[in-house]
Amino acid sequence: MEKYYSSRQVSERTGLSIHTLRYYEQIGLIDGIARDDNGYRQYSESDIVWFQVLNYFRTIGMSIREMQEYASFNNSEEVPTLTARREFIESYRRKVVEQMAELERSLDRIDEKIGFFKNLENSNKRQPDN
Structure with missing residues (x-):
C-alpha cells in the first residue's frame, strides 16, 4: 500500500508553500492528486519527486510557462x-547562455560608465580651486 502525505508534510519536504502546491495543481503542473474521505489532498512519493523537480526548475529561473511545457511531455506520444526532455533542457541551456552573454554586455557597459565617472573625478581633483 502506497503511503500518502498531507500538504503540510509535502511543504516541509519540498520547501514549497502549501499555497504553491495548490497553485501548481490549479495551473496543471501536477494532476491526479488523491483526496481522502474528508476531501483533503493526499500526495504520493512520486508527487513529492515531481514537486522537487519543479522546485529545481524554479531555482534555475525557469518560468511557469516553461515548466508547463516541460510537464506536457508526460502526455506526449509523438516524441x-x-x-523531448533532453532537447527541452538543451534549449533552455541555450537561453541561459544567451542571458549570460547579455548580462556580460551589460556589465561591460556598467564598467565603462564607472570608468567615465572615475575619470571625471580624477580631472576635477587635478584642477585648482579658484
Whole structure:
C-alpha cells in the first residue's frame, strides 16, 4: 500500500508553500492528486519527486510557462519523453547562455560608465580651486 502525505508534510519536504502546491495543481503542473474521505489532498512519493523537480526548475529561473511545457511531455506520444526532455533542457541551456552573454554586455557597459565617472573625478581633483 502506497503511503500518502498531507500538504503540510509535502511543504516541509519540498520547501514549497502549501499555497504553491495548490497553485501548481490549479495551473496543471501536477494532476491526479488523491483526496481522502474528508476531501483533503493526499500526495504520493512520486508527487513529492515531481514537486522537487519543479522546485529545481524554479531555482534555475525557469518560468511557469516553461515548466508547463516541460510537464506536457508526460502526455506526449509523438516524441520519446527522454528525447523531448533532453532537447527541452538543451534549449533552455541555450537561453541561459544567451542571458549570460547579455548580462556580460551589460556589465561591460556598467564598467565603462564607472570608468567615465572615475575619470571625471580624477580631472576635477587635478584642477585648482579658484
